[in-house]
Amino acid sequence: MQDPSVRPTLATVAKLAGVSVASVSRVLNGMPASPEMESRVMDAVTRTGYVPDAFARSLRARRTNQLALAVADVGNPVYVAMMRSIDASLRNTDYRLVLHSTEADLGAELDLLGTMRHGYVDGLILQSLRVGSELLAEITKLTIPSVVIGLLPEQVPVDNVRTDTRQGMRLAVEHLVATGRRRIALINGPIDTIPGVSRWTGFSEAMTEAGLDVETAPVEQSADFTHVAGLEAVRRLLARTKPGAIDAIACSNDLIAMGALRALAERGLRVPDDVAVIGMDDTDLAAMCNPPLSSVSTGAAERGATAARLLLERIEDPDLPPRRTTVQPRLVVRESTVGNAAQTEPGGAP
Amino acid sequence: MQDPSVRPTLATVAKLAGVSVASVSRVLNGMPASPEMESRVMDAVTRTGYVPDAFARSLRARRTNQLALAVADVGNPVYVAMMRSIDASLRNTDYRLVLHSTEADLGAELDLLGTMRHGYVDGLILQSLRVGSELLAEITKLTIPSVVIGLLPEQVPVDNVRTDTRQGMRLAVEHLVATGRRRIALINGPIDTIPGVSRWTGFSEAMTEAGLDVETAPVEQSADFTHVAGLEAVRRLLARTKPGAIDAIACSNDLIAMGALRALAERGLRVPDDVAVIGMDDTDLAAMCNPPLSSVSTGAAERGATAARLLLERIEDPDLPPRRTTVQPRLVVRESTVGNAAQTEPGGAP
């Protein structure tokens, strides 16, 4: 072992082995070399405790071995699930993951896209709730491979992973109808967001197809997609409707659904006996609820894994045409809609 | 604007401005320069759209502007809270966060510590459940500034952030006793882990001090700290004890407590009327439970923020003596122990 206070470099190793730095580099990168050379180099490497410097290598090789992941909120279970599966997808590659939380703030997102130009990552996965024209402009200007998770307009030439929440909400309502519910309420998120609109559309379509009147259906808007806002929305809903007027609540996501479970309990209503509740996203929370929450999976993990795959493919071949992947929602039945439910019941698009 | 396909470098800017690269570098780094020089450079910079290359700068400056964060499980709400607050702490610095999930696997942790030697980060925050001798050996060998979140032996000269879960469990039991409970059960995690031992110790101490018999107290071990394992453990507990034999359950964490809420509901037992339940960690989940879960906060966010601060300080001054910070647990009362509880009730060490 050498003096540990100064980090050994290729030159250190080369000198000790009595060979050139070029040879050391070659051996270390698995290029052809004589057995004699190999053993001398490897010996010197272990004796010096040499480890290549990531940045020097990157500077030369024009490759950082880093990918950036930007999520709206590192605290939200849906995004956590995505992160997790992206992390898992990268485990057998030599990419590191640089994490950015944008707090769903446009300014932060724009900033982030700007910093990409410093070239500290080989690619970017951007998860964004609302992709407006401003953001879009920056995204298309990006010079590094990138994948957007979220709803991108059709013509944008950027790899995109999305999920069909309109269809997801239809699955939810169809399930409620199939299990005998007729007085179905919707707790939607803000209607001025893309997710809000598509959920509303799905609800409306499914209700109509079931021969139920959407016009008179109780619909309440939650201030946002959080538990607290959901709880308050359901309280309002229950306050303004007659007892028994509602026998099911379709919620825009699991957090809101948890609020619903709570609000119903406060009123002494039993789930699912009096009122069925279904959520959306099928986060880890759903299985942990009391009672366990039926939910429509929006495939967060699958979306994450797909995004990772698309990104790696594009890095491999930047000339690939832009690709668009849609993850189909899937119904997961638990006890909040069916008392003695099977653990899981497959569902999905026809 | 230049040809966008080739990234402008300092040389590009220098040529356009008709000055030397050294001058451009100086201006860009805010070193003294004539106003004339400044305007010429800045003009050329905007015209070329120049942005410095992160890796080239790092290679030269011996500073990566990156910190590594290794957590046992990016899916666990406690670690998510830590991540979040670390991320927030770094927001106003120019450090990026490289995320690693070790899956609580020793091999993965050792691997990770090894990769640190590639020098791609300026510092490391390592959160680990069980710091054994093997891991410890590697940690002390680390040549970069690092902070460990978790229980480190006293003599280890590494910055350490910890929480006193023994005291935390005492707070939980004292609260149960203070609210009239006497037949208190403990659902502990694996007793062969550090957290498992300290929770048991705290439980035992508090019970004894309250004049309750620990020997006969119902204690069940959960296979791990997850919801499913907790649910099963509580089912076992209820199966082997007489109805009414238990009027409170202290749980080793919130996930287990959620399992308890569910298991009690399955038996038709009311919370808190029949049985009080208290969790630990005070994760986001606690407030979302039905009923909302009393919990002992182990200050995940605070621990994260502290770790970040310690790390930045050490990077600033590597000669600082090793520091050890303990975050005191804090009781948070919700409805699972007290029917009509105040939202939060301050508590803590004497």
Added chain:
DNA sequence: TTGAAAGCGATACCAC
């Protein structure tokens, strides 16, 4: 104040 030039540590090209 400004410019020339020497590295930082690794890779890859070009002779031998």
Added chain:
DNA sequence: GTGGTATCGCTTTCAA
């Protein structure tokens, strides 16, 4: 197969 060396993009002496 091996060694010398230019180069990646930037910072930082050292002179002028």
